[in-house]
Amino acid sequence: SLPLDIDNMHMLLQEQEQIQKRTFTNWINAQLSKRKPPCAVLDLFSDLRDGSRLLDLLEVMSGQRMSREKGRGFFQERSNIETALSFLRRKSIKLVNIHIPDIIDGKPSIILGLVWTIILHFH
Template sequence: DLFTDLKNGERLLSLIEVLSGLNLKPERGKLRVHHINNLNRALEVLENNYSIKLVNISSNDIVDGSPKLTLGLVWSIILHW
């Protein structure tokens, strides 16, 4: 399930790592704060390094499993690469 897989940010960081060649090691904690930190890092890399516009998409939305915003994030990545 895409929404479950992206909730903790580890798979998103791995995807960005493969696409970009950057070294992005995720936090391995199981708490929400670790998931938020992973997603914040991933979103920062996308916005700052690749100028991908993430309008109204936050780490909280992805952790909460919002289908609309998660798909919007994935689509933005697809359009860039």
């Protein structure tokens, strides 16, 4: 086994993040395949940034329609993510350190934590 210096530790964490990313992407796509029309996530960290895929996922998981902003501007992205996070809070789901700018920035740890929270609640 390798000594756990900082470089090896960083490599292990990156590897773990990639495994989680792949696993969560597959889970999300299995859910989104049930949507009419079906849709998919190709890159977990970038595809959730505008909030629309996140709303799609929550619609499939909850069976409820979600209002959303049309268009591709910053305001629309921010509003869609706020709608998704507000929906989760109304379901009494604790969102620890999950903030709109972090999702817009595609921060891996935040996205992975958010998806894990959704999996735990809805599955």
